[in-house]
Amino acid sequence: MLRHLCIAILGTIYFLLGSANVHAQSEVLVKTVEEFHEAAKAAQPGTTILLANGVWEHAELVFQAQGTPDAHIYLRAETPGKVFLEGESNLRIAGEYLEVSGLVFRNGHTPTEDVISFRRNSKNLANHCRVTECVIHEFNNPDRHASDRWVSLYGKHNRLDHCYLVGKRNRGVMVAVRLNSPESQENQHQIDHNYFGPRPNLGSNGGETLRIGTSHYCHTNSRTVVEHNFFDRCNGEVEVISNKSGNNTYRRNTFFECRGTLTMRHGDYTTVEENVFIGNGMPHTGGIRVINQYQTIRNNIMYGLTGKGFRSALAVMNGVPNSPANRYVQVLDAHITGNALINCANVQLCVGSDSERSLPPSGAKVTDNMFLADGTPTQFTTFDDISGITFEGNEFTEGMEPWQAEGFKQGKWKSSKIEDMPKLPKHLVKVWEERTQADQVGVAWYPHQEPEHRFGIGKVIEVLPGENTLFDAAKMAQAGDKLMLKPGRYELTKIIKLNIPLTIQAADEGVEIFPQRSEMIVLEHGGSIQLQGLAISGEEAADRYGNTLIRTSKYGLIQNYKVIIDDCLIRDLDVNHTYDVVRGYKDTFADSLVFRNCVFRNVSGSIAAMDAEFEDLGIYNAERVVMDHCWMEHIGGAFLRLYRGGTDESTSGPTVAISNCALIDGGHHKKNRSGASLALHGVQVLEVSESIFMDIEPIQLNHSVGSPYMHWESCGISDPELIQTNRPDNLQLEQLETLPTDTQGPNFTPANGQAWGPDLSTLKTAQR
Numbered sequence: 001m002l003r004h005l006c007i008a009i010l011g012t013i014y015f016l017l018g019s020a021n022v023h024a025q026s027e028v029l030v031k032t033v034e035e036f037h038e039a040a041k042a043a044q045p046g047t048t049i050l051l052a053n054g055v056w057e058h059a060e061l062v063f064q065a066q067g068t069p070d071a072h073i074y075l076r077a078e079t080p081g082k083v084f085l086e087g088e089s090n091l092r093i094a095g096e097y098l099e100v101s102g103l104v105f106r107n108g109h110t111p112t113e114d115v116i117s118f119r120r121n122s123k124n125l126a127n128h129c130r131v132t133e134c135v136i137h138e139f140n141n142p143d144r145h146a147s148d149r150w151v152s153l154y155g156k157h158n159r160l161d162h163c164y165l166v167g168k169r170n171r172g173v174m175v176a177v178r179l180n181s182p183e184s185q186e187n188q189h190q191i192d193h194n195y196f197g198p199r200p201n202l203g204s205n206g207g208e209t210l211r212i213g214t215s216h217y218c219h220t221n222s223r224t225v226v227e228h229n230f231f232d233r234c235n236g237e238v239e240v241i242s243n244k245s246g247n248n249t250y251r252r253n254t255f256f257e258c259r260g261t262l263t264m265r266h267g268d269y270t271t272v273e274e275n276v277f278i279g280n281g282m283p284h285t286g287g288i289r290v291i292n293q294y295q296t297i298r299n300n301i302m303y304g305l306t307g308k309g310f311r312s313a314l315a316v317m318n319g320v321p322n323s324p325a326n327r328y329v330q331v332l333d334a335h336i337t338g339n340a341l342i343n344c345a346n347v348q349l350c351v352g353s354d355s356e357r358s359l360p361p362s363g364a365k366v367t368d369n370m371f372l373a374d375g376t377p378t379q380f381t382t383f384d385d386i387s388g389i390t391f392e393g394n395e396f397t398e399g400m401e402p403w404q405a406e407g408f409k410q411g412k413w414k415s416s417k418i419e420d421m422p423k424l425p426k427h428l429v430k431v432w433e434e435r436t437q438a439d440q441v442g443v444a445w446y447p448h449q450e451p452e453h454r455f456g457i458g459k460v461i462e463v464l465p466g467e468n469t470l471f472d473a474a475k476m477a478q479a480g481d482k483l484m485l486k487p488g489r490y491e492l493t494k495i496i497k498l499n500i501p502l503t504i505q506a507a508d509e510g511v512e513i514f515p516q517r518s519e520m521i522v523l524e525h526g527g528s529i530q531l532q533g534l535a536i537s538g539e540e541a542a543d544r545y546g547n548t549l550i551r552t553s554k555y556g557l558i559q560n561y562k563v564i565i566d567d568c569l570i571r572d573l574d575v576n577h578t579y580d581v582v583r584g585y586k587d588t589f590a591d592s593l594v595f596r597n598c599v600f601r602n603v604s605g606s607i608a609a610m611d612a613e614f615e616d617l618g619i620y621n622a623e624r625v626v627m628d629h630c631w632m633e634h635i636g637g638a639f640l641r642l643y644r645g646g647t648d649e650s651t652s653g654p655t656v657a658i659s660n661c662a663l664i665d666g667g668h669h670k671k672n673r674s675g676a677s678l679a680l681h682g683v684q685v686l687e688v689s690e691s692i693f694m695d696i697e698p699i700q701l702n703h704s705v706g707s708p709y710m711h712w713e714s715c716g717i718s719d720p721e722l723i724q725t726n727r728p729d730n731l732q733l734e735q736l737e738t739l740p741t742d743t744q745g746p747n748f749t750p751a752n753g754q755a756w757g758p759d760l761s762t763l764k765t766a767q768r
Contacts, residue, residue, distance in 0.1 A: 029052055031052040045067050045070075045071030050076055052083070060088075064092075072097045088111040096127050100129075103134045114150070160194065161192045169559060194230075199233070203621070218244050234255075235259040250272045259307070260286050261307070276432065289351075303418065314339075317352050332363050342373070347381070361386070393407070461476075483505065497524055531564070547578075564596075572601070580606045580608075584610045596628045608625060639666055693722070696717075
């Protein structure tokens with residue numbers, strides 16, 4: 001009897017121990033994709049699948065399993081940061097209570113729409129799943145306009161946290177919350193403690209860092225929380241964050257030098273609170289853009305933001321009557337309270353007011369905000385009726401002129417320096433002191449890296465004159481090196497192909513370069529070029545039409561590039577027609593083209609040909625073009641051709657600045673298809689000053705989008721009627737003088753005593 005009792009007791013103990021071991025953790029190390037999929041199929045609650053250290057090339061992983069609230073199933077790197085998914089690789093997650101960590105995606109791109117997707121397909125979603133401490137670094141499709149997403153959240157109750165996502169260059173949202181089925185709506189996802197960026201300017205729509213919803217589901221609630229993330233120089237387009245659904249919360253995030261805004265594009269009942277936007281005076285940096293109904297913007301700090309219009313520190317938009325889903329719903333009952341805007345250039349109301357966006361905000365309240373500035377005060381701009389906005393308890397510093405007297409008072413807070421933040425009201429001091437820092441997010445085991453190489457960070461390499469000595473030196477150079485050319489004759493029978501930033505500089509006067517092919521330099525992925533102090537002649541180039549001195553790859557570039565030409569003489573690019581100095585091809589994008597202190601003489605084409613994106617899709621080839629102290633003589637085509645078509649408003653460029661320049665005999669070549677001496681289409685900012693234009697074809701300034709700023713000041717021209725535009729209301733002409741036809745040289749003095757044209761004293765004697 002006692003024996004049977006003992007057996008029964010032992011059986012009960014074994015049963016209980018067995019039940020406890022059902023969820024006991026086990027580890028499985030896998031070394032191939034096939035082994036991983038077998039392990040995933042067999043995984044039970046509590047299982048950990050370890051991917052072996054090393055490179056997993058062309059690995060398409062499907063992690064589908066069923067964990068429990070008490071026992072998750074884990075997919076981890078054997079060693080965090082030592083598992084690299086490269087080539088055409090991706091990860092799909094489906095099931096419940098799954099967790100992924102420690103993976104690095106690099107040196108490749110996804111073969112599908114997503115790098116990491118919280119679903120296997122439309123019927124198998126992820127719920128209660130987590131991706132943490134993972135890296136996606138420069139994992140880009142080589143076609144910059146091929147669209148994909150790095151992370152897509154589907155299902156419900158999922159989390160993306162402590163990840164490092166940097167360097168997305170091709171079109172598509174970096175992180176998207178998808179609401180395209182009832183199973184993914186009212187999802188209550190959490191996105192926190194991630195490091196986002198830097199993301200370079202895409203030059204078109206589709207460069208958002210984070211988007212929640214789409215216009216198709218803008219009346220659907222997502223209820224996603226985005227908090228404690230660091231957005232670092234996320235410059236893809238005007239919308240750093242595009243909110244396109246309802247009841248989302250953005251709190252305690254930091255936006256550092258981002259050239260865009262947190263935009264409430266669609267959806268209602270959004271809360272934006274206790275975020276910090278730091279512009280540090282960088283161009284186009286923005287804050288918060290308000291659209292739609294019942295939005296709350298409270299206790300945020302905006303510091304040193306310079307953007308205007310859609311990129312203002314605070315932009316409250318006008319709406320469209322009976323707005324369709326993809327346009328602009330009127331701002332109704334927005335509460336903007338307790339915020340501090342410090343040293344910000346622009347705060348604007350009724351932004352975008354036009355014949356379509358004709359509904360100003362209604363029922364909005366702007367209360368208890370602080371507008372503080374040292375030096376240049378904030379510009380308070382209104383574009384429509386603001387009677388629908390109530391102002392109360394707002395403070396401003398001396399020298400500012402707020403929108404109206406009622407609801408504003410001059411405060412005692414004098415300083416607006418960053419070191420004086422502790423003097424702010426207590427609730428804002430707490431926001432500042434607890435702001436998310438870059439070292440509090442992402443992963444500890446992966447170093448933060450700058451996405452761009454720079455000129456001048458490498459070594460100086462001495463180069464002697466001769467045949468292809470320059471080619472040989474360029475081929476051996478590393479990123480950021482400087483080739484220092486000794487005086488003499490350099491012949492190039494080969495084309496220099498660059499995938500690095502490189503400087504070519506004359507060590508002294510007397511450096512002459514004679515390219516003998518149809519191109520001198522071709523910029524490939526990663527390539528940029530800086531030329532300084534050189535004399536370059538095209539007289540020995542191949543006798544072909546369409547030659548170029550510097551051009552991009554004809555097959556597109558995933559990386560943005562720069563061209564800087566300084567203190568150079570470029571002459572006799574006229575062996576055949578349409579010989580350009582710089583030409584950008586489709587699917588390429590220049591962050592900047594800079595021409596300073598240069599002489600261009602006898603060029604049959606253009607100095608810069610940036611008009612390859614002619615489909616009117618809002619895509620363009622160059623963000624910023626600067627021409628300063630340049631003498632241009634006998635230029636057969638339009639000296640600058642730059643085209644941005646379409647009606648897309650997601651970008652702020654292109655911008656063009658021309659100062660102290662002279663164009664003499666421009667645009668007359670019979671093969672000049674533009675028929676212009678300057679052909680700009682869609683340029684958003686054009687500033688021309690202290691320049692002369694003699695014996696030229698018309699200057700064509702056409703626009704199809706935005707409110708272009710075209711300002712000419714202290715210029716001389718053969719005939720003012722040569723300046724032609726379809727937006728005359730946006731053209732400002734100040735001190736424009738008609739030049740006498742017998743004017744010779746760049747420094748003549750007109751009747752009023754004003755000296756016009758460039759001061760060529762900055763150019764070397766050999767170039768003049």
